[in-house]
Amino acid sequence: xxxxxxxxxxxxxxxxxxxxxxxxxxxxxxxxxxxxxxxxxxxxxxxxxxxxxxxxxxxxxxxxxxxxxxxxxxxxxxxxxxxxxxxxxxxxxxxxxxxxxxxxxxxxxxxxxxxxxxxxxxxxxxxxxxxxxxxxxxxxxxxxxxxxxxxxxxxxxxxxxxxxxxxxxxxxxxxxxxxxxxxxxxxxxxxxxxxxxxxxxxxxxxxxxxxxxxxxxxxxxxxxxxxxxxxxxxxxxxxxxxxxxxxxxxxxxxxxxxxxxxxxxxxxxxxxxxxxxxxxxxxxxxxxxxxxxxxxxxxxxxxxxxxxxxxxxxxxxxxxxxxxxxxxxxxxxxxxxxxxxxxxxxxxxxx
Ligand code: SAH
Ligand code: SF4
Numbered sequence: 001x002x003x004x005x006x007x008x009x010x011x012x013x014x015x016x017x018x019x020x021x022x023x024x025x026x027x028x029x030x031x032x033x034x035x036x037x038x039x040x041x042x043x044x045x046x047x048x049x050x051x052x053x054x055x056x057x058x059x060x061x062x063x064x065x066x067x068x069x070x071x072x073x074x075x076x077x078x079x080x081x082x083x084x085x086x087x088x089x090x091x092x093x094x095x096x097x098x099x100x101x102x103x104x105x106x107x108x109x110x111x112x113x114x115x116x117x118x119x120x121x122x123x124x125x126x127x128x129x130x131x132x133x134x135x136x137x138x139x140x141x142x143x144x145x146x147x148x149x150x151x152x153x154x155x156x157x158x159x160x161x162x163x164x165x166x167x168x169x170x171x172x173x174x175x176x177x178x179x180x181x182x183x184x185x186x187x188x189x190x191x192x193x194x195x196x197x198x199x200x201x202x203x204x205x206x207x208x209x210x211x212x213x214x215x216x217x218x219x220x221x222x223x224x225x226x227x228x229x230x231x232x233x234x235x236x237x238x239x240x241x242x243x244x245x246x247x248x249x250x251x252x253x254x255x256x257x258x259x260x261x262x263x264x265x266x267x268x269x270x271x272x273x274x275x276x277x278x279x280x281x282x283x284x285x286x287x288x289x290x291x292x293x294x295x296x297x298x299x300x301x302x303x304x305x306x307x308x309x310x311x312x313x314x315x316x317x318x319x320x321x322x323x324x325x326x327x328x329x330x331x332x333x334x335x336x337x338x339x340x341x342x343x344x345x346x347x348x349x350x351x
Pocket of ligand 1: 159161163194
């Protein structure tokens with residue numbers, strides 16, 4: 001694929017209109033082409049049959065349309081579907097479609113691997129390979145929609161492989177395109193961005209795209225423990241993180257989700273619960289307790305159910321909203337923290 005061509009899948013409506021103007025074409029051409037891409041999932045200009053042959057040819061000479069390719073699919077006993085997508089350079093990412101009664105939520109990756117190396121996360125253990133482009137982020141939704149029998153994705157969570165705020169520009173572009181006014185792929189209120197706590201870019205997001213829902217992987221409530229679990233704490237200590245969260249411009253009624261992976265004997269004591277309560281009261285929040293999912297080679301265990309329940313009750317009794325979020329898809333390694341490129345590695349090795 002010619003990398004010098006403009007990638008149509010990562011242009012906003014406005015940018016597409018400008019692009020058409022550059023080709024001496026009218027603005028409605030932008031909508032026409034975008035309908036093919038974002039509604040019908042077409043990735044080839046030649047298939048855009050309501051455009052003249054000449055025009056299709058002209059487009060193909062100056063633009064391209066990224067498409068990620070499905071290489072494998074696994075379906076969990078609970079209905080969760082894990083897609084393995086291959087990128088143009090042969091690397092691979094995973095996206096997980098989680099259906100429930102009301103929603104069909106896609107968990108989207110933002111990087112191949114992750115730089116942040118959290119001690120409990122398999123993605124982190126695999127190291128970092130590269131950022132995803134905006135089109136590769138967007139296309140996970142388009143392809144999951146196209147490939148699943150129901151043909152729908154109602155919600156998106158940026159909680160797959162990678163740290164979204166480490167790949168800020170591409171993620172912001174993907175958010176803008178996915179929520180664009182003409183062919184909205186998902187509304188901003190149905191998108192959740194989860195971060196390990198990069199305070200500077202939380203502030204930037206607050207200025208540039210505060211409509212998205214924000215989730216923060218807190219996981220520990222003092223710097224010493226958090227540094228051991230999440231090395232990014234050295235750069236952004238809790239005080240700094242909390243300052244950024246307090247300043248985040250929340251729409252009316254909206255709360256910040258605090259994710260808390262529960263690790264037996266590490267962060268599950270009543271003292272930990274009290275520290276969590278204190279932090280959670282600093283800004284409008286709700287708490288998701290995620291019982292740890294086993295990761296090969298990691299020295300952690302999931303706490304007993306009673307411990308998790310007691311922790312939740314303690315937090316809830318303090319007047320906070322707290323849920324236990326059992327991850328879906330653990331039988332196919334699709335649960336939180338279990339996504340990894342080397343499973344995908346089968347791609348280059350095996351296909
Ligand atoms: N990098 C972002 C988003 C991807 S991780 C972030 O860290 O927020 C998505 C969630 O999975 C995070 O809340 C993380 O704390 C959680 N997670 C990671 N490893 C896990 C594991 N082994 N068990 C349960 N949850 C895990
Ligand atoms: Fe990266 Fe998030 Fe995993 Fe930490 S938890 S290593 S930030 S993907």
